[in-house]
Every structure is written in C-alpha cells, then in structure tokens.
Amino acid sequence: MSDLRKDPIVGRWVIIATERGRRPTDFRPEVQKVTGPDSCPFCEGNESQTTPEILAYREPESTPDGPGWRVRVVPNKFPALQIEGELQKRGDGIYDMMAGIGAHEVIIESPKHHISTAALTETEVRDVLWVYRERLLDLRNDRRFVHGMIFKNVGSAAGASLEHTHSQLIVTPIVPITVWEEMTGALEFFNYRGRCIYCDMLHQEAASKKRIVLDTEHFMAFCPYAARFPFETWIVPKRHSSHYEQLDQTELEDLASVLRTSIARLETVLDRPPYNYILHTAPFDHSDVPHYHWHIEIMPRLTKVAGFEWGSGFYINPMPPEQAASFLRHA
C-alpha cells in the first residue's frame, strides 16, 4: 500500500511507498539490468509467471492465462497504486493526502520476445492500440478514477526493467499535474482565440513542412518546435478529439502504421535508442472538450537531465527539431 501526497506549493502529487523496513543500502545506484529472453515472464508459455490476465486477444479455443494470445493485459506485479480500497482523502496541517488507490496494468504487446514495436506487424500494433482504448473505456467507469496514462519505457536508460515489448497503464484518482498544465494552457489559448492550439499547430506544421516526419490521411508525426529532447517526435490526429478513447477503426489502422514507422525510423537513425512514449489524453471526468487534443509524444532518452533541468524546467536540446525531422524523413 502507498500514500498519495501533495506538494503544498506547486500541487505536484507523489506516490510514497509506506512499507517500512527498507534500508538505505536498498537505494545504492546499480547498473540496472534489463531482463533478457531467458525465463522472460512475458513470453508465451510463461503465463503462470504473471498475475492473472485482465484482458487478452486470444485464439477462440485457448484459455485465459495459457498460450494462444496476441496481446495480453495483466496487473503489474509490483503496482505503484493499488486497485482496492477507498480514497480516504484527508489533511495533515497544511498537507493533503489520500490512499494510494489506482490501477497499474501491463500490456504485453506480443507473445514472442520481440524487443521493439518496429518488429511487430501493423496488425499486431493495431491490436495493442485497440487494447489501450478498451482498457481506458473500462477503467473510466470506476468513479474513483479520473485519468489514465499509457506509456512505454524502452531500454534501461528509459526506465525499462524487462526487454520484452510491453507498455503500461497507470490510472490515478487525481489529474496528473502535467496533464492539468496542458489542459489549462490549451484552454487559455482557446478562450483567447476560439480555436484548439493543437489544430493550429497542425496547420502551421503543414504549411512550413520543415518539422514533419510523416504526413498521412489521419495523422501527422512531427518534431515539435520547442522539442525538449533530440529527435523528440509527436504524433497528432488530424481530426480534433480530446480523448484517445474516441479513436475509430479507420484512424486505428493509420495510427498503427504511423507509430510503427516513426519508431522504426528513430531506431534506424539512432541505432535503437532508449526511449519513452506517452499517450496524452484528456481526463475521464471531462466530456469531449473543444480545447484539448489527444496525442502521443515519443522521447528518445539520449541526453542527461541534470540540476539545471530539474530546477528550472528549461531543457537544453542540442539537436534542432528541423534537422532531426530531416534525418527522420530521409531514414
């Protein structure tokens, strides 16, 4: 069990593990090992090594927690937040806290020990993207929860501890501060101009062309104007839509192709870099809003984040996005 605690100054929430008895030596930094193919708990045949599955796309004759699946969703074995319990919101003087309630799931993207999204077929990527949608649609029914964040860590430097291609979903009882800041910033723009800032960005990127990586019927992948990281790439749907759950079948097919190709190009240009991708989508407790626009941010993790970045929120990016996009376009 964990606590959710709020920083009283900036409103940032922190998940604090409350089990006692950990020693300082448990935190000595080590070279983190990424578990390889031997005895991988995510490989087909090893289903008993995970917690029981929540959802799987399977062959008709197969049985849960056995072989015969294409994508499989299981609760995280070491969840950051626990699914059962009440929020117990309370104060402690100037501080605010609640119980560490939420959902923490793992989406195993393939039964085979592939280590990259780019190694999957487009059909396989489609299954993964549809599972994202299905899990969000399910979890938004739980009134304790307000936001679902889907993300993927690839490589030790990006925080992965298992090699087998997988993503994660963390559902929180609080709107994450970065989502809140995006919603607020986008709303300010909307109030001032009456338009969605992401739609405006798509228009400007389409006109200038210099930061575009891929441009399809339903999506644009581009390196953002104020990219924090070298080769940072955003995938934005052309149809205005605040919630990823609103994705339709036609868009799904296009998105699978764009995501897979964007990652394949990053892996070609950067020789399989560590990276994170994050699905940014509006909170559950907002209905479809005109000012927010769901999208995916892919962030290669090639530069170190040090004191200046932590203290200031400024980032130093040694690769102009125009140049990064050009490399990725021609990969």
Place this chain on the structure above:
Amino acid sequence: MSDLRKDPIVGRWVIIATERGRRPTDFRPEVQKVTGPDSCPFCEGNESQTTPEILAYREPESTPDGPGWRVRVVPNKFPALQIEGELQKRGDGIYDMMAGIGAHEVIIESPKHHISTAALTETEVRDVLWVYRERLLDLRNDRRFVHGMIFKNVGSAAGASLEHTHSQLIVTPIVPITVWEEMTGALEFFNYRGRCIYCDMLHQEAASKKRIVLDTEHFMAFCPYAARFPFETWIVPKRHSSHYEQLDQTELEDLASVLRTSIARLETVLDRPPYNYILHTAPFDHSDVPHYHWHIEIMPRLTKVAGFEWGSGFYINPMPPEQAASFLRHA
C-alpha cells in the same frame, strides 16, 4: 549561439542549439565518463585550461588566472546561453522565441581535487556560498536578465562531467517555469491565508519533528512531506526572505555548516550517492516579496525517471521521508 523557444501549450522554454552539422551518431548514448584528477582543468596550476576568471577569492599577492585562489568563477567553456547580444524577441506564427542570451558560469569550489562538499572545511563552504551571493548581486544589474539559478551536479547519474567539486550558475532572460510555478503556488496560499507557505511549513515541521534532519538557529533541514526522491532534503532559512542575495554574515556561517553536514550525512547513509542540489530564489525583477521564501533542495539521484514520471509529473518514491529523516538524523 542558441535559440530560446517556448512550448505554446504549457509555456515551458527550451534552449535549442542552432549550430548545424551534428549527426545522429553524436547522440548515441554512452556511459558518460567523469573526468578524474589527471589533467583536471579545475585544479590549482591548471588555470590556463579554463576561460579567464570572472571572480576569485585569492591571496593578496596572487594574480588572476594563476594559482593562489580559494574559490574561482569562470564562464562555462561550453555555455548553454551566450552573454553577448540582444534578446531579439519575436514570433513565428503561434510560436515564440528569442536569442539564447544569458550567463553560464562555473564556480570552482576548491583549488584541490576534492570531489565532495563534505570534504571542504566550513570556511571553504562559506566562501562558496558567499560567491553565489556575489555573482547573483552582480548579474541582477543586467536588465536583460530576470533569474539566476545556482545548481550542483555530483556524479555521472546526476549529470556531472567533471569530478572536481564545482557548481554552476545559469542566468536566464525568462523566469524558469518551475520557479514561476513555485511563485504562483506560494502567492495563491498567501492570498488565501495571508502567510508565507514556507514559514507555515517550518512551523509544522518543527512541531511534528518527524521529518527534521538538522535544526539550527537560522536554518532547518528536513525531508519534505511530498518528497519526490528517496532522501530528498530541503534546507530552509528560518527568517522569511525571498532572495538568497539577502543572506547575511551570521546566516552564512550557519548555512555553511548545515549544507556541509547535510551532504556529509547523505554521503554516509547512501555511500556517496549521485545528487543535485538547487538553490531556489525569487526572480531579479521581483523586489522582496512576502509570499516566496528562498531555499536549497538536495536531490539524491537513486531512482530512474521513466515514462510515467515524464508524462504525469507524479513521482514514485519508495522511501517515506519520515524514515529517510530518521536515518539522516542518526547518521
């Protein structure tokens, strides 16, 4: 030369290097080497290997850029921002940018190749802290600049590239977003309650005692209630003061002792962890304000920051601050 570009949604600024010709292979992640004592440019006798000094505390008969100094400040050889030039603020459609103007200085904390603040004497730490003050007082006279951020990176995992004990100062023409968020959050509290939130925090910590690491006449060091990182420690002055530049001689002596002891204890408990410390102080263009309170945040870098933290701003801290403080109190 670099550009300063603003993310149009959340208002985060990014420093983008504009020299062309870097190749993707320049960004392949490598195990970063921290330069050791051999041919260290910061050691006494090697002054010619740095850019000419801006300030030094020296023996009366010594000459600039020669031996005989105790603390030495030099411009960073590879500055993130350039000191000369005009801001040239301009727009590009929905985007905003300006020239990458600012100051980027290195404070070499000792002529000897010490690698830790804890290895310095209290008098030596005092000199360093007084230099911080002197540089901020000097740079705030430049009307192009609005904020000075002093920080220290120790160890490769915390972003250091040189072992010799040193800190850095980056002065920006924009208030950094994290400083802005702190100022805004603290102002909201002040508007509601008529008190400084940091002063309130000091009172509550003094009453509960459970997160205190050190408690002296002028300062309190404690593990914050919503600590993002295991063993995160804040040093907060007891006298309300918004700007570090307002530090007086009596406080200086106390701060040198508290900072040195806090770091020594972290190094004992965690076996010389990588860490960052960051001086949080109000922008130059604010006069003394009743709602903000300067302080130092020390952040050991023992846990990985992965997709969830990047996407959400939530942190997962496996060490309750109450327990961390207890280890540090008894170290």
